[in-house]
Amino acid sequence: MNAPEAKNKGPATGEGRLRIAVCQGSPCRAAGAEAVLAALRETWGAERVAVIGTGCMGPCSRGPLVRIEGEGRGAAYYEQMTPQAACAAVKAHLDGTDAGQGRLPSDFPFIARQKRVVLEQCGRIDPCDLDSARLAGGYRALAHALGGMTPEQVCSEISASSLRGRGGGGYPTGTKWELVRAAGGRRKFVVANGDEGDPGAFMDRTLMESDPHRLLEGIAIAGYAVGARDGFIFVRGEYPLAAQRLRRAIADAGKAGLLGRNILGSGFSFRIRLRIGAGAFVCGEETALMASVMGQRGQPVIRPPYPAQRGLWGGSTLINNVETFGCIPPIIRNGAAWFRAMGTPGNSGTKVFSVSGDVATEGVLEVPLGTPLGEILAMAGGTVGGDFKAAQTGGASGGCIPASHLDVPVDYESLKELGSIMGSGGLIVMNDQRCMVDVARFFMRFCQDESCGKCVPCRAGTQQAANLLHRIAAGEADPDDLVRLEQLCRFMGETSLCGLGMAAPTPVLGTLRWFREEYERHVRDRRCPAGVCVMEEAPCRG
Amino acid sequence: MPRLTLTIDGHSVSARQGESILSAARRSGIDIPTLCNLEGLIPAGACRVCLVEVSGRPRPVPSCATSVEQDMVVTTDSERLAAARRMTVELLLAERNHSCAVCVMNRHCRLQDLAARFGIDHVRFSFISPLAGVDVSHERFGIDHNRCILCRRCVRVCDEIEGAHTWDVGGRGAASRIICDLAQPWGTSTTCTGCGKCVQACPTGALFEKDAPATKRAVDLQGLSEWRRNRK
Numbered sequence: 103m104n105a106p107e108a109k110n111k112g113p114a115t116g117e118g119r120l121r122i123a124v125c126q127g128s129p130c131r132a133a134g135a136e137a138v139l140a141a142l143r144e145t146w147g148a149e150r151v152a153v154i155g156t157g158c159m160g161p162c163s164r165g166p167l168v169r170i171e172g173e174g175r176g177a178a179y180y181e182q183m184t185p186q187a188a189c190a191a192v193k194a195h196l197d198g199t200d201a202g203q204g205r206l207p208s209d210f211p212f213i214a215r216q217k218r219v220v221l222e223q224c225g226r227i228d229p230c231d232l233d234s235a236r237l238a239g240g241y242r243a244l245a246h247a248l249g250g251m252t253p254e255q256v257c258s259e260i261s262a263s264s265l266r267g268r269g270g271g272g273y274p275t276g277t278k279w280e281l282v283r284a285a286g287g288r289r290k291f292v293v294a295n296g297d298e299g300d301p302g303a304f305m306d307r308t309l310m311e312s313d314p315h316r317l318l319e320g321i322a323i324a325g326y327a328v329g330a331r332d333g334f335i336f337v338r339g340e341y342p343l344a345a346q347r348l349r350r351a352i353a354d355a356g357k358a359g360l361l362g363r364n365i366l367g368s369g370f371s372f373r374i375r376l377r378i379g380a381g382a383f384v385c386g387e388e389t390a391l392m393a394s395v396m397g398q399r400g401q402p403v404i405r406p407p408y409p410a411q412r413g414l415w416g417g418s419t420l421i422n423n424v425e426t427f428g429c430i431p432p433i434i435r436n437g438a439a440w441f442r443a444m445g446t447p448g449n450s451g452t453k454v455f456s457v458s459g460d461v462a463t464e465g466v467l468e469v470p471l472g473t474p475l476g477e478i479l480a481m482a483g484g485t486v487g488g489d490f491k492a493a494q495t496g497g498a499s500g501g502c503i504p505a506s507h508l509d510v511p512v513d514y515e516s517l518k519e520l521g522s523i524m525g526s527g528g529l530i531v532m533n534d535q536r537c538m539v540d541v542a543r544f545f546m547r548f549c550q551d552e553s554c555g556k557c558v559p560c561r562a563g564t565q566q567a568a569n570l571l572h573r574i575a576a577g578e579a580d581p582d583d584l585v586r587l588e589q590l591c592r593f594m595g596e597t598s599l600c601g602l603g604m605a606a607p608t609p610v611l612g613t614l615r616w617f618r619e620e621y622e623r624h625v626r627d628r629r630c631p632a633g634v635c636v637m638e639e640a641p642c643r644g
Numbered sequence: 645m646p647r648l649t650l651t652i653d654g655h656s657v658s659a660r661q662g663e664s665i666l667s668a669a670r671r672s673g674i675d676i677p678t679l680c681n682l683e684g685l686i687p688a689g690a691c692r693v694c695l696v697e698v699s700g701r702p703r704p705v706p707s708c709a710t711s712v713e714q715d716m717v718v719t720t721d722s723e724r725l726a727a728a729r730r731m732t733v734e735l736l737l738a739e740r741n742h743s744c745a746v747c748v749m750n751r752h753c754r755l756q757d758l759a760a761r762f763g764i765d766h767v768r769f770s771f772i773s774p775l776a777g778v779d780v781s782h783e784r785f786g787i788d789h790n791r792c793i794l795c796r797r798c799v800r801v802c803d804e805i806e807g808a809h810t811w812d813v814g815g816r817g818a819a820s821r822i823i824c825d826l827a828q829p830w831g832t833s834t835t836c837t838g839c840g841k842c843v844q845a846c847p848t849g850a851l852f853e854k855d856a857p858a859t860k861r862a863v864d865l866q867g868l869s870e871w872r873r874n875r876k
Binding site for chain 1: 687688689690691695703704706709710724727728731732735739768769770772793794796812813815816817818819
């Protein structure tokens with residue numbers, strides 16, 4: 103809250119000074135946030151006011167977002183700002199009238215009910231300014247780890263925190279670190295997986311765009327803990343802004359002695375390089391990702407050997423999701439017990455979700471694990487355009503949760519029981535105007551497009567499954583097709599080579615589990631209950 | 645080298661450490677069907693025909709690429725596996741154009757063999773039959789992508805044995821194609837040595853010799869492991 107502004111941002115830095123933050127994340131920029139920032143700087147960038155561009159504040163669909171705070175009053179958020187409206191809002195704030203247009207209520211649930219740990223500095227600091235990050239506590243955990251902890255202690259602290267991988271699998275992070283630390287070999291590597299390809303997932307982008315130094319710090323701590331000297335960040339090619347800010351952050355941190363040779367005089371050297379993906383969803387799978395990092399065709403290979411045994415260039419390699427690395431600095435700063443106190447036993451800490459679809463407010467929010475799905479939905483302002491029908495978790499690899507299970511605590515095990523997965527944290531809300539066959543077809547086509555083509559079940563199976571779904575949606579299917587579809591989906595889940603193929607049928611199986619009646623009506627009555635699928639008139643027979 | 649003992653289909657089998665389940669099973673007379681596997685090449689685990697069940701593992705594993713472990717219990721034939729293998733072959737038959745009667749590999753084809761072995765007399769899925777293209781620009785060989793099952797034996801034999809790496813895979817998913825050099829006509833390749841190993845390794849009629857009689861020669865390069873050992 104009281105993160106002081108960067109020291110060389112203008113003459114006055116006193117606490118009483120008015121601070122204006124303009125979100126410069128991708129969604130807000132797409133809505134015109136750059137012009138808002140420029141206008142505010144021109145009009146108000148004087149001594150009484152500090153204007154900075156920050157990362158994401160959360161409610162992305164309401165952008166451009168502006169936060170005004172200081173002068174003895176709490177922070178006020180303003181939505182959908184234009185340059186004129188933003189200048190007027192600042193004037194109203196200075197005049198004390200608080201009547202600026204577009205002001206969000208102070209208890210706006212999307213912002214007020216979040217528990218921000220990974221995203222704590224997102225929307226507060228300037229992501230392009232190392233000083234801004236350091237003043238807000240950046241790199242303190244790295245200094246603490248290098249100065250006062252052995253690599254073993256770092257590993258055991260992470261193990262004690264019960265942190266689990268945020269990429270979707272939920273594998274205990276500490277165990278993974280211990281494996282890589284214990285592995286022999288001359289060279290080891292740390293890789294951050296920022297290939298966030300799931301439809302409806304944008305948590306990692308938010309962190310990389312809003313607080314790149316947090317990610318660098320997490321990776322460097324991991325490098326120290328496992329004994330690696332080289333780190334890679336794999337960013338998907340669709341995230342140019344994230345790549346640009348990371349590149350700058352790496353350069354700045356290097357100049358400040360926070361990366362590179364002999365970090366902070368500790369004798370520990372660590373280098374981080376950026377790798378940009380070329381647009382393949384499958385590169386989010388760790389063996390395909392490693393192939394891509396090494397400049398090869400991005401396609402998976404059989405595990406074992408796991409990356410911890412034999413990874414990049416034959417060396418033991420630690421691969422974690424971007425968000426997992428984002429959890430590391432606060433755990434080192436505040437201790438494992440503090441982290442474990444959040445969430446539920448076995449599911450400690452917080453999780454970032456990107457909420458989109460038929461909700462009042464789309465955006466990024468962070469809540470403790472185990473928060474009921476209905477609560478997250480309520481924070482996003484509830485369903486719009488109709489009644490709640492289902493929420494898709496885990497993107498193309500996940501299943502859907504129907505209205506009857508809205509009270510499910512969102513943790514790894516509970517979602518799995520309902521036939522879905524936590525996944526990386528994409529949450530797509532659907533109202534009753536959506537047809538679940540159409541939804542399943544969308545995800546199957548996505549997987550068909552993204553299959554690397556190596557193994558038969560995924561390459562040929564997704565084609566046939568998409569065909570069958572198309573027939574059902576077009577009213578051309580017979581009851582056998584439904585049986586065939588289910589057999590094919592179970593087969594793909596059991597026999598595919600990598601996670602993409604194994605998870606590709608999950609959206610179909612999920613919708614079949616909760617909305618079988620809808621499939622049957624497509625087949626039996628040749629009608630789409632939601633009125634989405636276009637059916638040809640039944641051909642005249644006889 | 646240390647020896648391990650495991651159980652395959654109820655038989656106690658001895659194996660070398662690092663040996664694949666497939667190899668251990670074959671030595672003890674248990675025949676696991678395979679398709680993309682070719683002895684002497686690094687296993688790809690791509691076709692999923694040689695899947696076997698290992699107790700304690702949630703999913704079947706490819707026997708060509710899974711190493712034996714002490715006291716492992718392996719099942720090579722079950723209803724579930726038979727259904728999965730059948731499905732795999734059906735998917736392959738429906739994916740491109742496998743019309744046996746007019747194929748140079750008729751009665752020698754590994755895909756056809758498997759279909760016969762699994763008793764596949766019909767395919768449950770619709771035939772996709774894309775126009776995948778034919779390249780006959782090489783003076784002695786040709787490649788008919790319509791008959792390719794993307795097993796990558798050609799890619800691997802060219803890279804691992806001949807050392808030319810003329811072949812690779814371009815595109816992804818259903819659009820994957822075996823490509824020559826930089827996706828150019830085979831006849832213009834500057835790396836192809838014309839050795840013909842890819843043609844010999846191809847399990848279907850996708851790669852063929854142009855001047856050969858209407859039937860391709862008996863297939864599967866033999867003794868690649870031997871060859872490799874001697875080269876070192």
